[in-house]
Amino acid sequence: MTPAGNPGSGRDWPEALCTPVRHLPDHSHLRIALSGGMDSVLLLHVATWLYAHSGQISAVHINHQLQPNADQTERFCRSICRQLGVPLDSHRVTVSGRESSDIGASGGGIEEAARNARYQVFEEILAPGELLLMAHHGDDQAETVLFRLLRGTGMAGLGGMPVTRPLGAGRLYRPLLDFSRAELHGWAVQHGIEWMEDPSNIDERFDRNFLRTSIFPLLKSRWPSLISRMGHTAHSCREGDELAAKLAEIHFKQCAGPSGELCLSALGALSLAEQKNLLRWWARYFRYQPPAIADWPQVLEDFLSSPADREPELRGTGFVIRRFRGCLYLVPEFTKLPAGKPVLVPDQALSWGGWRLTLAASGKPKTPAPEIRVSTRAGGERIRPAPGGPSKLLKNWLQEKNVPPWERARLPLLLEVVDGHEEVVGAGDLWVSGKYCGEAPASGWRIVVERECN
Structure with missing residues (x-):
């Protein structure tokens, strides 16, 4: 003391x-x-x-x-x-x-x-x-x-x-x-x-x-006035950083897609300094620490100009920036998916790999709760997106929907078990069979699919 x-x-x-x-x-x-x-x-x-x-x-x-x-x-x-x-x-x-x-x-x-x-x-x-x-x-x-x-x-x-x-x-x-x-x-x-x-x-x-x-x-x-001088320097740098953030926000509005992705054609029209500034701001916007990169020119060149069959990426703490179909996506690091195929219990929300899945009764159902399992793709699954329409390979349908590869691998599939066989009745929040969605689902049961980040 x-x-x-x-x-x-x-x-x-x-x-x-x-x-x-x-x-x-x-x-x-x-x-x-x-x-x-x-x-x-x-x-x-x-x-x-x-x-x-x-x-x-x-x-x-x-x-x-x-x-x-x-x-x-x-x-x-x-x-x-x-x-x-x-x-x-x-x-x-x-x-x-x-x-x-x-x-x-x-x-x-x-x-x-x-x-x-x-x-x-x-x-x-x-x-x-x-x-x-x-x-x-x-x-x-x-x-x-x-x-x-x-x-x-x-x-x-x-x-x-x-x-x-x-x-x-x-x-x-x-x-x-x-x-x-x-x-x-x-x-x-x-x-x-x-x-x-x-x-x-x-x-x-x-x-x-x-x-x-x-x-x-x-x-x-x-330098006796060192502390006040460095305080002024810090203040000036904060002002400069605020201005850089405002500029990045303007560029983000010019480059951003509907889901917050960055369009590479618009990004490529910016100068190197503007591109770096935007990517740093973009990471902070999603509450991540911008990565410390020694060779920004090479990183940006890979994103903008590498062949379409390549998959360049930039890893930061807790996230990865990935390229897909002419856009950059900031993707959170994924948690490990649950093992096995858990079954939905009526009126009990299931947390599953960043999703919240619920099987709820619609009114007074006349049939017992169906057995709905949750799993990822194993390959070869088919769905029937439109009632009475043709079935499609799930893989091809996801590609048509422009679902990025990293999301396809983690998309929760809802599998109804009928006579020992599994039938796909839902694919994340992209599609749920009419049996289990809408105001009056045909089965009397509704499947609710939500992203937990929402």
Whole structure:
């Protein structure tokens, strides 16, 4: 614990510090992310002074169980919240890879795992209308920008941490980004704030600590206004990224098909920089992290010009970009399909490979529930799309419907068992036999097929 004299009443908090905390986005409840460190404890004091009368303020502490004083820090956070009359929501998390020594220049390892665990809790607990305040300051922003620069980031990364963004069902807000660590430390000492030091903050095996303790002091001695300069750079990069996103949105409207796919002929009319910008934006639009690609020209050349019998693709985290009939499709990574051929139980929805399948009675059926099995294509299946019309090979019918190959392989087939034989009565949401669809299905039973992403 770091003592700093006698705690102040809060009545003399500087207006410069109060102003950004006073002017927050609309919210129904205010949460303070409380680590126990100097900056978060200071933010808690100021926010409590400004908002305690509303009764709509609380703190949240994440115990990563990584440091020797982790439990002591949690107790300290409980104590300071009791003193201030602020409810505390404390969560213990188990950080994946906590025994690993992979904490160096890769930028991953335990630092990133701890951050992911922390933000996962925040996402889970924030309710609609709630605002989470985080105490990141100008030094944190500068460290983030330099760290990302060293990792080879683009303009979005050099924009650093945004002041606000959606988080779970609520929002995250950082009111202290315009202040340096030195300014906040001065106010904390002046007002007698106590806080806990994280012993890992001096461990230079961690990349950010190395930058904080060894690199930034040297840079600041040469350029005293470094933190504010890097803050301006981050702000300019964020503006540039916003403009690039607006341009990509315009190009998306020019290139997009009815299902969000990109038409290659329209994409090919753009410059290389515009194509790259659009593909990155497209991934973010579907809430994926854009892939880090060293050779964008070759990737785009493969998509635009490789022979029709080739199947070029670009893999990202959680998705694949694939080409099909003159268009690019962003396809989520598929979950493993269930084994066997499950049978639909009346009025019980079955989750199956991203689909929700239900067998429901239509009125008062006169016959028992049919045996409807769910499976994928095995080859040779036939369907009769139009009542009384000719039957067709399912394979050929799916090709006529322009169903991409990766969807054909995972399409749920609904198989009615009659006298021991299986007859196809449905193919995903593309077709269901008249026996089991419509206002008055002939069988008295209706099959409802939905994509779970809907």
